[in-house]
Amino acid sequence: MTREVVAEELAPEATSAGRARALLRRALAGHEREDDLDPAQLAMSEIVTNALVHAGTPMSLRILLAPHGLRVELSDGSQRMPTRREFGDAAATGRGLHLVEELTSRWGAYPDGQGKVVWFELGDGEQVWDLAEGDDANDASVVVVDLVHMPLLMHHAWQEHAANLLRELLLVRLDADLSAIEEHASASDALGLLAQQVPAPDVGLVPSTVMSRATGPGISAPNVQLLVPRTSVPNFAALDVMLDEALRLAEQGELMWPPTQPEIQAMRRWICDQVGSQAAGEPSVAWSSYFTPPRRSPDHPEVDWDTSEVRDSAEAVLAADDANRILAISRAAVDLLGFDEPGELVGQRLMSIIPERFHQAHIAGFTLHLVKGRRPLIGRRVTVPARRRDGSEVVVDLRVDVERLPSGRSVFIGRFFC
Numbered sequence: 001m002t003r004e005v006v007a008e009e010l011a012p013e014a015t016s017a018g019r020a021r022a023l024l025r026r027a028l029a030g031h032e033r034e035d036d037l038d039p040a041q042l043a044m045s046e047i048v049t050n051a052l053v054h055a056g057t058p059m060s061l062r063i064l065l066a067p068h069g070l071r072v073e074l075s076d077g078s079q080r081m082p083t084r085r086e087f088g089d090a091a092a093t094g095r096g097l098h099l100v101e102e103l104t105s106r107w108g109a110y111p112d113g114q115g116k117v118v119w120f121e122l123g124d125g126e127q128v129w130d131l132a133e134g135d136d137a138n139d140a141s142v143v144v145v146d147l148v149h150m151p152l153l154m155h156h157a158w159q160e161h162a163a164n165l166l167r168e169l170l171l172v173r174l175d176a177d178l179s180a181i182e183e184h185a186s187a188s189d190a191l192g193l194l195a196q197q198v199p200a201p202d203v204g205l206v207p208s209t210v211m212s213r214a215t216g217p218g219i220s221a222p223n224v225q226l227l228v229p230r231t232s233v234p235n236f237a238a239l240d241v242m243l244d245e246a247l248r249l250a251e252q253g254e255l256m257w258p259p260t261q262p263e264i265q266a267m268r269r270w271i272c273d274q275v276g277s278q279a280a281g282e283p284s285v286a287w288s289s290y291f292t293p294p295r296r297s298p299d300h301p302e303v304d305w306d307t308s309e310v311r312d313s314a315e316a317v318l319a320a321d322d323a324n325r326i327l328a329i330s331r332a333a334v335d336l337l338g339f340d341e342p343g344e345l346v347g348q349r350l351m352s353i354i355p356e357r358f359h360q361a362h363i364a365g366f367t368l369h370l371v372k373g374r375r376p377l378i379g380r381r382v383t384v385p386a387r388r389r390d391g392s393e394v395v396v397d398l399r400v401d402v403e404r405l406p407s408g409r410s411v412f413i414g415r416f417f418c
Contacts, residue, residue: 006063010048012056017048020061024072027063033070036122039103040070046100047118051076057115069105069123077115079189079229081196111142111229143233143279145226148286151267152201153219157364158264159195161257162239165246166191168255187242190235194271197226219360226275233279240272256408258322258370261363266291293351293359303327303409311342316416322409324350324366336396336416338388355387370410378402381417394418 005027010016021041028034051059057077064071082097100107100120107120166187173180201218228236243265250259270290278284303321307328310319316333320326326349329342337353339345345352354362369378378400385393397417402410 003065004062005065006061008061010059010061012052012058014052016052016059017045020044020048020074023061024063027065028070031065032067033065033123036070040072040122043100043103043107043120043122044072046097047072047074047082047120050082050097051078051118054078054080054082055115066123069121071119071121073117073119075112075115075117079111079114079116079232080192081109081111081116082118110227111232113141113229114231141230143228143230143275145228145275145278146284147198147224147226147271147274148222148284149288150198150221150224151219151263151287151360152199152221152224153360153364154264154267154367155194155198155271156200157367158260158268159191161260161264161367161370162191162243162268163188164257165243165250165255168257169242169246169249172249172254183238183242186235187239189232190239190272190275193226193228193232198224219364228275228279230279233275236272236275240269243268260367261324263291263293263359263363264367293349303405303411304407305403305405305409305411310413316418318345318353318414318416320350320412320414322370322412326350326352327411333416336394336418337386338390338392344389353387355385355393358385386416 006023008019008023010019021044024040024044025037028037028040048059051057051074055076055078060075062073064073097107103122104120105122107118109116109118166184170180170184199221246255246257247259247265249255250257267287270285270287274284305319305321305327307319310317310328310330313330314332315330316336317330318326318333319328325347326345329345331342334340334342334345337345351359351362379402381397381399383395384398385395386398387393398414399417400412400414402412404410
């Protein structure tokens with residue numbers, strides 16, 4: 001049976017880490033779980049220090065004991081969830097949560113009212129705790145949102161692009177709109193909750209790794225459970241509205257960041273819709289049944305670029321712009337892909353010649369290249385399947401190069417080798 005042995009308030013002071021360790025030692029003295037003391041003290045130091053640095057608010061400590069193990073819960077007044085960060089070997093910080101993970105059997109965090117609870121457990125096997133408080137699944141102040149068939153790779157690519165768009169929109173609006181800072185904070189809160197709770201897939205930067213993992217099970221999740229404080233639910237609607245405004249300005253050339261692909265925009269609207277609708281008691285709607293991709297690219301400003309070199313080439317060559325729209329294609333490439341005329345492809349999205357299983361990877365890679373300059377496959381000859389007009393596939397070697405234009409736009413030139 002679970003027994004609460006400590007329920008103590010801690011001040012936001014440097015001495016609180018030592019105070020928490022002392023309370024833990026007292027709780028475990030003479031207990032059958034006393035062997036857990038050393039790793040538990042180290043983990044305790046890390047979560048208290050993390051709360052002091054990142055929350056800076058009073059904390060509440062609970063220590064629970066049971067024959068099967070030990071559970072520690074630390075609550076603070078910040079809703080920002082702890083996130084493991086990757087640092088180089090020479091970094092002097094950033095390893096705290098990795099250490100907690102190594103030292104404990106399980107750990108996690110969940111929103112709790114106006115703050116959060118960070119917890120860890122040490123013990124044997126899968127433990128069941130008789131918790132009187134702090135049960136996040138039953139907390140009426142938290143909405144549990146199920147994101148079914150979550151496209152992890154697209155979400156990962158979208159996060160930084162969305163943050164950049166919001167930041168630039170804030171700068172544009174600041175002079176004329178005094179509410180801009182408050183609205184930006186609301187949208188950033190929603191974006192941050194997603195960043196903290198939606199796992200990021202590991203595709204890597206090595207070309208062979210990128211291709212082998214581009215269609216693997218790790219790029220999507222059957223279900224991601226998002227815990228949203230009820231006070232943050234309206235912030236998802238604010239995020240949706242602000243990104244629509246930012247994209248409108250980006251499409252007009254008034255922001256430096258390029259517009260996103262239709263799939264990325266639809267994913268964002270789906271996430272925001274799901275938070276609002278599930279908070280209102282409606283059932284979840286899976287991403288896979290939410291969106292039908294368009295065949296043609298949305299209207300974007302034309303690229304001022306001479307297409308004749310590609311059109312007249314004797315090689316199998318194709319050019320696309322930074323809106324993912326095919327600008328030109330040679331006769332040899334038309335024949336390779338089984339089409340009759342170049343006009344059947346010019347103006348279409350690149351997705352029309354990419355097998356569907358690679359669509360998410362293509363959209364994410366395209367977005368990350370435009371936003372971060374990420375280019376594991378640019379300038380390299382890689383083996384890929386291409387989709388032909390009749391739905392069959394042809395395996396080709398492909399090399400993609402990028403031409404930067406004076407206007408700031410980009411043209412991608414792909415050469416097929418058979």
